Amino acid sequence: MNVGDTLAPLEIPVTRTLIVAGAIASRDYQDVHHDASLAREKGSPDIFMNILTTNGLVGRYITDRLGPGAVLRKVAIRLGAPNHPGDTMVLTGTVVALDGDRAEIRVVGANGIGHHVTGTVTVILPAEVAA
Amino acid sequence: MTATADQAAGRGADADAEEAARFHALLKTFEGRPAATAGRGKDPVNQPMIRHWCEAMGDADPAYTGPDAIAPPTMLQAWTMGGLSGHGDRSSAYDELLALLDGAGCTSVVATDCEQEYLRPLRPGDTITYDAVIESVSPRKTTKLGTGHFVTTRMDVRADGELAGTHRFRILKYAPAAPREKKPAARRPRPVVNRDNQGFWDGVAARELLIQRCTACATLRFPWLPGCNACASLDWDTVEASGAGTVFSYVVMHHPPFPAFTAHEDPAAAGGPYAVALVELAEGVRMVSNITGVPYDKVRIGMPVQLEFLRVDEDLELPVFRGSEG
Numbered sequence: 001m002n003v004g005d006t007l008a009p010l011e012i013p014v015t016r017t018l019i020v021a022g023a024i025a026s027r028d029y030q031d032v033h034h035d036a037s038l039a040r041e042k043g044s045p046d047i048f049m050n051i052l053t054t055n056g057l058v059g060r061y062i063t064d065r066l067g068p069g070a071v072l073r074k075v076a077i078r079l080g081a082p083n084h085p086g087d088t089m090v091l092t093g094t095v096v097a098l099d100g101d102r103a104e105i106r107v108v109g110a111n112g113i114g115h116h117v118t119g120t121v122t123v124i125l126p127a128e129v130a131a
Numbered sequence: 132m133t134a135t136a137d138q139a140a141g142r143g144a145d146a147d148a149e150e151a152a153r154f155h156a157l158l159k160t161f162e163g164r165p166a167a168t169a170g171r172g173k174d175p176v177n178q179p180m181i182r183h184w185c186e187a188m189g190d191a192d193p194a195y196t197g198p199d200a201i202a203p204p205t206m207l208q209a210w211t212m213g214g215l216s217g218h219g220d221r222s223s224a225y226d227e228l229l230a231l232l233d234g235a236g237c238t239s240v241v242a243t244d245c246e247q248e249y250l251r252p253l254r255p256g257d258t259i260t261y262d263a264v265i266e267s268v269s270p271r272k273t274t275k276l277g278t279g280h281f282v283t284t285r286m287d288v289r290a291d292g293e294l295a296g297t298h299r300f301r302i303l304k305y306a307p308a309a310p311r312e313k314k315p316a317a318r319r320p321r322p323v324v325n326r327d328n329q330g331f332w333d334g335v336a337a338r339e340l341l342i343q344r345c346t347a348c349a350t351l352r353f354p355w356l357p358g359c360n361a362c363a364s365l366d367w368d369t370v371e372a373s374g375a376g377t378v379f380s381y382v383v384m385h386h387p388p389f390p391a392f393t394a395h396e397d398p399a400a401a402g403g404p405y406a407v408a409l410v411e412l413a414e415g416v417r418m419v420s421n422i423t424g425v426p427y428d429k430v431r432i433g434m435p436v437q438l439e440f441l442r443v444d445e446d447l448e449l450p451v452f453r454g455s456e457g
Contacts, residue, residue, distance in 0.1 A: 059205035
């Protein structure tokens with residue numbers, strides 16, 4: 001692995017089921033993540049993905065791409081365009097720093113509106129990737 | 132704008148900025164105060180919640196299953212969530228801060244940033260405890276969602292008393308921006324109903340097309356009038372039209388476009404041209420109306436038409452005439 005390497009993209013269909021399942025699995029019962037009419041009352045066109053689900057998907061993307069043995073050390077994300085049902089989010093990653101078996105990967109999750117998430121993940125690489 | 136009005140507006144903006152600064156100073160007094168003290172995860176780290184999380188995320192990493200399973204590190208915050216029964220461990224300072232923001236109209240909340248560091252893996256059976264501090268409260272910011280303040284908290288999460296991770300979280304507490312006004316769909320003009328034509332509209336409501344008849348000379352008249360043009364009598368009764376008629380004359384309206392007059396035929400063609408016909412009823416009187424069932428450019432003089440009632444919107448039903456192309 002080298003600085004500048006990119007990870008294969010991961011396409012996440014943003015279904016209503018994913019948004020609700022992610023909210024409940026993260027114990028987030030804010031109505032905007034499961035009740036479309038209340039979400040609309042609050043000015044959103046529909047329900048939207050909660051930050052914990054986005055965080056989980058970013059973590060999954062990194063460990064999926066680096067393979068078993070990759071260990072997450074740090075995940076720092078910022079949300080932008082919301083993930084609404086029917087959209088697709090494409091996660092991409094670029095290696096921005098390497099220090100021995102420790103890599104820093106810049107992640108972007110783009111949906112139909114713009115960048116849903118931008119962030120940086122620090123990960124300990126599995127031995128075969130680090131080598 | 133006059134100079135005076137300019138000055139007044141300027142003073143208004145200054146006063147607003149001063150008020151915002153004063154409010155922010157108050158919010159800043161919460162910085163450094165606890166957001167949660169000696170919080171306790173509602174459940175110890177456990178395999179079922181890990182599995183539900185992995186199912187939702189589509190995460191098949193083998194590290195999260197089996198006898199040596201660890202929890203996905205990104206679940207860190209999930210172990211500290213209040214769930215439906217809420218947070219018993221939130222500090223009074225944090226509640227006060229949120230109440231202040233609610234009071235200022237910043238009633239909505241959205242999470243914007245999450246920064247987590249993982250120091251040691253969480254394993255089923257670990258007991259979760261946490262403490263959190265209010266790190267910063269931003270000055271007033273206007274975003275696409277609305278105007279409000281960013282509140283950043285920093286949490287230390289412990290497993291069986293040992294620091295396992297840190298979690299910095301930023302929310303925007305905001306007053307939702309007024310939704311962009313949607314222009315209501317254009318509606319047809321409302322009929323002006325008065326005591327001279329009330330009977331006609333009562334007939335329409337009963338789906339009857341009523342023609343006035345002079346009781347002195349039996350002349351039919353339409354539209355409705357107080358008196359007879361033939362004999363000047365003010366006495367009248369009504370005859371229900373059979374509904375049969377022919378197009379006596381017509382014009383095609385091209386401009387200005389008026390979607391409300393055309394949407395009922397074909398919503399896709401709303402705003403396009405439409406025919407306005409003078410229909411001669413079988414009884415001999417004529418009335419202005421719309422022709423339905425025939426494109427505007429296929430309406431012809433002499434075309435036979437039949438009365439029908441068109442529900443234009445929830446408050447308006449109109450007598451119109453269905454044509455049939457020769």
